[in-house]
Amino acid sequence: MMFTMFHLTRTLAIALAFAAPASAQQPAARIKIDTDRVIGEVDPLLFGNFTEHLGRCIYGGIFDEGSPLSDAAGFRKDVMAATRDLGVTMLRWPGGNFASGYDWTDGIGPRDQRPPRRDDAWGALESNRFGTDEFLTYCERIGVTPYLCINAGLGTVDMARKWVEYCNEPGDTALARMRRKNGRQQPWNVKYWGLGNEIDGPWQLGHKNAEDYATFALEAAKAMRRADESIKLIASGSSNFRPGYDWIGWNRTVLEKLKGEIDYISLHTYIGNPDNKFEKFLAISRDLDDRIEVVQGQIKAAQLTAPNPRPISIAFDEWNVWYRARGGSEFEIGRTGLEENYNFEDALAMSMFLNSFVRHANVVRMANLAQLVNVIAPIFTNKQGMYLQTIYFPLAEYAKQKNRQALDVQVESPQYKPDGGRALGYLDVSATWDPRARTVFLNVLNRSEKMDLATRIANVEGRISPQAGVWQLYHDDLKATHTFGDDRKVRPTEKTVTLAANGNALSYTFPKHSLTILKLKLAD
Numbered sequence: 001m002m003f004t005m006f007h008l009t010r011t012l013a014i015a016l017a018f019a020a021p022a023s024a025q026q027p028a029a030r031i032k033i034d035t036d037r038v039i040g041e042v043d044p045l046l047f048g049n050f051t052e053h054l055g056r057c058i059y060g061g062i063f064d065e066g067s068p069l070s071d072a073a074g075f076r077k078d079v080m081a082a083t084r085d086l087g088v089t090m091l092r093w094p095g096g097n098f099a100s101g102y103d104w105t106d107g108i109g110p111r112d113q114r115p116p117r118r119d120d121a122w123g124a125l126e127s128n129r130f131g132t133d134e135f136l137t138y139c140e141r142i143g144v145t146p147y148l149c150i151n152a153g154l155g156t157v158d159m160a161r162k163w164v165e166y167c168n169e170p171g172d173t174a175l176a177r178m179r180r181k182n183g184r185q186q187p188w189n190v191k192y193w194g195l196g197n198e199i200d201g202p203w204q205l206g207h208k209n210a211e212d213y214a215t216f217a218l219e220a221a222k223a224m225r226r227a228d229e230s231i232k233l234i235a236s237g238s239s240n241f242r243p244g245y246d247w248i249g250w251n252r253t254v255l256e257k258l259k260g261e262i263d264y265i266s267l268h269t270y271i272g273n274p275d276n277k278f279e280k281f282l283a284i285s286r287d288l289d290d291r292i293e294v295v296q297g298q299i300k301a302a303q304l305t306a307p308n309p310r311p312i313s314i315a316f317d318e319w320n321v322w323y324r325a326r327g328g329s330e331f332e333i334g335r336t337g338l339e340e341n342y343n344f345e346d347a348l349a350m351s352m353f354l355n356s357f358v359r360h361a362n363v364v365r366m367a368n369l370a371q372l373v374n375v376i377a378p379i380f381t382n383k384q385g386m387y388l389q390t391i392y393f394p395l396a397e398y399a400k401q402k403n404r405q406a407l408d409v410q411v412e413s414p415q416y417k418p419d420g421g422r423a424l425g426y427l428d429v430s431a432t433w434d435p436r437a438r439t440v441f442l443n444v445l446n447r448s449e450k451m452d453l454a455t456r457i458a459n460v461e462g463r464i465s466p467q468a469g470v471w472q473l474y475h476d477d478l479k480a481t482h483t484f485g486d487d488r489k490v491r492p493t494e495k496t497v498t499l500a501a502n503g504n505a506l507s508y509t510f511p512k513h514s515l516t517i518l519k520l521k522l523a524d
């Protein structure tokens with residue numbers, strides 16, 4: 001783990017150096033790149049997203065029947081274009097909490113004959129006009145990988161098995177005939193299936209203890225694999241980090257029982273800044289790293305006792321900033337639940353998550369921002385159009401780093417203790433490497449609210465070209481937000497600069513509260 005050894009030896013000196021009031025620039029940070037220290041490939045599925053039947057995500061978000069902004073299928077064309085530009089690779093559906101009360105058979109067949117149902121997860125009315133075939137058509141249309149989450153709350157093993165058969169059966173069964181009658185001749189071949197959503201949370205319909213969940217999920221997994229043995233399964237891991245809840249025990253039980261069947265275990269984390277302390281907010285990376293590393297260790301422990309261990313990765317399949325906008329309880333379609341209006345500091349928080357995923361690229365192989373449109377989302381619509389929220393821009397830029405090699409860079413930066421707990425560095429860093437283009441993308445979040453940090457960037461072997469690409473997200477006002485007709489305030493700048501060189505090292509000053517992605521070309 002990159003901040004450890006180097007930091008330990010330097011902590012005292014750095015603490016003393018920064019005890020004095022900060023001047024505008026202090027040349028105290030150092031980053032060392034070593035292209036031999038490859039962590040793993042940045043899986044394209046790290047740039048997944050999530051669409052739930054909740055508020056205006058589906059209805060009025062991606063699907064708006066009769067709108068002049070939609071195509072003949074009812075898909076909003078402006079949202080599809082913005083989703084493509086965001087670099088989204090995967091979409092998870094239908095929930096979320098919604099999944100735990102959902103009967104997929106309600107959402108197939110002629111639309112006008114589908115039954116309206118109570119959505120008791122969110123206290124809404126579900127028309128079922130958007131269902132499995134609409135979702136899978138949508139994914140095909142925008143070129144992303146679908147990921148379906150079964151109902152492991154109030155649902156049954158047989159419902160899950162039949163859903164796989166309906167989607168993926170190539171032969172002539174009653175369910176395959178039904179799919180064909182509904183317009184889809186060839187199997188959809190849905191590869192990724194979630195074994196339920198947040199079953200560890202008491203807020204979940206059909207919440208269970210770990211043993212009961214694992215028993216259900218094991219039988220569901222075996223039955224679903226009978227319908228299609230090629231599918232990949234994601235177990236419901238920890239989402240409940242409330243004090244006193246044994247989240248580590250949950251994962252231990254789930255992994256022990258399911259290690260022979262699953263390909264991923266999920267983690268969910270939402271964060272916020274309710275007490276308005278910027279540096280504390282951006283220190284949550286410690287929790288993200290901890291959660292990932294604990295589960296990574298648990299996977300290893302489970303595999304050690306398996307005769308033919310199956311590779312298991314982490315799917316961080318819900319993550320975002322979410323703490324201001326909560327759901328209402330009105331019983332109507334399209335109510336406005338969870339419509340967070342994101343600001344500049346939230347955009348910086350995106351990079352904290354993504355840096356953590358990249359630093360753990362050898363185990364985090366899927367991640368899904370929650371969610372895509374309107375509901376805690378980077379894209380926001382109304383009947384007349386849409387705008388891009390502040391968080392859109394770092395997400396889109398990081399997505400360009402898919403398939404690159406994640407590098408274990410060495411980082412030394414002034415430290416702080418936001419809540420009297422463990423110290424952490426002001427610079428939160430990840431890096432990716434494209435060996436063919438010999439380019440390193442250095443992703444640097446300066447989470448100091450007030451200090452610019454002059455930094456020496458060295459390459460262990462060889463020279464870095466001083467001509468560097470600089471992508472930067474900065475705004476004076478941490479609380480700057482976007483709205484309709486005014487979404488250009490928090491936008492990245494891009495330029496090529498010539499950095500001051502000193503031997504094989506370069507100097508760059510990362511501005512206070514900023515995200516910078518340096519594109520550095522290494523000499524042959």
Ligand code: AHR
Nearest residue numbers: 095096097098197198370
């Ligand atoms: O994304 C919003 C909700 O957050 C999801 O439905 C649930 O899984 C999580 O608690």
